[in-house]
Amino acid sequence: MTAEKQGCFWDMPPKREAKFVAMEISISCRTCPRQFGTIHSREHHEKQDHHFTASKRAQMATGFSPNILDYKNPTELKRFVEEKLRPIPGPASIACATEIEAIINLIKECFPLPVAQLIKGGSYIKGTDSQGWSDVDIVLFSEAFENLEDCKTKLPEVINDLGKRLKKSSWASRIMMEKRSQLSLRFHFKCYKNHHGHSFDIMPCYDMLGPAPSIGLKQSFYHKIYLCNDTDEIQLYSMSLLQYQVEFIKASTMRVKDLIRLVKH
Structure with missing residues (x-):
């Protein structure tokens, strides 16, 4: 810029103010809320605190958005899961468990068909829920369903009836x-003094495996799933496997459960 142009520039207050503001605009870190006055200071922070390499900074420059694995070492990642993702034990957690059981009992009471077996699943039951989010899956097997086709036919009416009964219950104000x-009733349950909530998925179904299936029955069942091309039918098949899924995850180590939490996050 020439001296003449410089003089003209500084003689114009609005432009000088714009230049001053521009110099003061802060630059935010691309992975945390911290702000900096220059790109250089931001990149120094990202390199020191988030372990950004030159290649990662280059990726960021092209609009690449990193996930948490890109800037936390194993120790930091472990601490993040323990402090930010794992549910916090205590009185609130105990009260929450009591209310979850109470709403499950209410669902069973309101179900319009006789219940042969109730299976509980979802992240809350499997122990993979996090501080900010959890879901509860409830599968209700009824002998009123003669077979899978009969179940598919009756499901809309059964689900609709269950929803009406829950809306008329004493807990209606806490059920959204x-x-x-097509195959389930879904609602959000406001839990423990309305401090948080749980997503419920209620799924009535015909029990295709029974309480103690033989190895041959299981193999035949898996073969049917493998050959099935109907998305809804596959979902109905999977309901019969919920109990085994829950048992597998609940028996897993805390590291496996933390990995599931991290993937969901």
């Missing part, structure tokens, strides 16, 4: 119905 799927 969500958009119903």
Whole structure:
């Protein structure tokens, strides 16, 4: 810039103010809330605190958005999961468990068909829930369903009836119905003094395996799933496997459960 142009520039207060503001605009870190006055100071912070390499900074320059694995070492990642993702034990957690059981009992009471077996699943039951989010899956097997086709035919009416009964219950003010799927009733349950909530997915189904399936029955069942091309039918098949899924995850180590939490995060 020439001296003449410089003089003209500084003689114009609005432009000088714009230049001053521009110099003061802060630059945010691309992975945390910290702000800096220059790109250089931001990159120094990202390198020191988030372990950004030159290649990662180059990726960021092209609009690449890193996930948590890109800037935390194993120790930091472990601490993040323990402090930010794992549910906090204590009185609130105990009260929460009591209320979850109470709403599950209410669902069973309101179910319009006789219940042969109730299976509980979801992240809350499997122990993979996090501080900010959890879901509860409930599968209700009924002998009123003669077979899978009969179940598919009766499901819309059964789900609709269950929803109406829950809306008329004493817990109705704490149940916020969500958009119903073709195979399940979904709602958000406001839990423990309305401090947080849980997403419920209620799925009535025909029990295709029974309480003690033989190895041959299991193999035949898996073969049917393998050959099935109907998405809804596959989901109905999977309901019969919920109990085994829950048992597998609950028996897993805390590291496996933390990995599931981290993947969901």
